[in-house]
Amino acid sequence: MIFTVGGIKGGTGKTTLSTNLTVWLSRQGADVLLVDADEQESASDFTAWREETLKDNIGYTLVQLHGATLRRQVEQMRPKYDHIVIDTGGRDTASQRAALFISDIYLLPFAPRSYEIWTLSKVQALLSEIQGSRATPLQLYSFLNKADTRGPDNSEAIEVLSDNEELNYVDFPIINRKAFATAASKGLSVFEMTPADEKAINEVEALFRHITGIKK
Template identity: 85%
Template sequence: MIFTVGGIKGGTGKTTISTNLAVWLSQQGADVLLVDADEQESASDFTAWREETKKGQLGYTLVQLNGATVRRQIEQLRPKYDHIVIDTGGRDTASQRAALFVSDIYLIPFAPRSYEIWTLSKVQALLGEIMGGRATPLQVFSFLNKADTRGADNSEATDVLRENEELNFVDYPVINRKAFATAASKGLSVFEMIPLDEKAVSEVDALFGHITGIKK
């Protein structure tokens, strides 16, 4: 299965979702490829820190791919892995578009504090173009990431996302917890931190389980 984590707006925590998903899938015994298709190379930075922390035992393979050639390169790599996770930047890039043509699932995290209604029209326009050029439908999941523990921002963003059926909002919010940043600084997923932040683990576990259909 090929997952692209993307969107139009930056600051929504795409790399956090991508890296945690790659580790989560590898923990299920899968052979996983993590693709850094973001010019900022955040997934590559995460993996460099992980190399030091895990002494080279990454649990997945990392490659950097960019531009329109992502589509062809991913098609060539697909048979070699059980799952491919593609981390794209927070803009409408050639890399993201190319990735979406070969992906099975498109994950779109929205951070309520940076939520702006114009983002939706741009995402919808992108999806419309991609869907028109695919032989099979792309499965889309939108969700709240870096969400508040409580407050009106979450509910307001949720209400707007629910109104847009093509974005297929799923109510599995991931709260903006310190555990994610602490883990990432060491190249670790929240599933690997000691001590565990059980709330963070539970949230991401529930989200990934719903999206993939894999039950631990």
């Protein structure tokens, strides 16, 4: 299965989700390829820190691919892996469009107060173009990431997302917890941190099990 984590605005936590999903799939026993398709190369930085921390097998393979050729390159590598996770930048790029043509699942995180929440017409236009060019529909999941623990911003964002049926909002919010940044600084997922933040683990795992259909 090919997952793309994307969007058209930065700051929504795409790389954190991509790397945690990659590690989680690996921990399920899968052979996973992580594709860094973002020119900022944050997933590559994460992997470099991971190699420093773990010293041995990091649990997945990383490649950097950019531009329209990403589509052909990923299709060539697809038979070698159980899953492929593509981390794209927060812009409408050739890399993200190429990824969406070959992906099975598109993860679209939104942060409360994110400007992207209020410019959904651009997201919808991109999706309409991609869906119209695919042989089979792209499965999309939108959700809140870096959400507040409380307050009105979450509910306002949820209302906007829920009103757009094509975005397929799912109620698996991920709270903006320190554990994610702490883990990432060491090249680790929240599943690997000690002491464990059980709330962070449960939130991310609930989302991942929902989108993949992998049961406990």
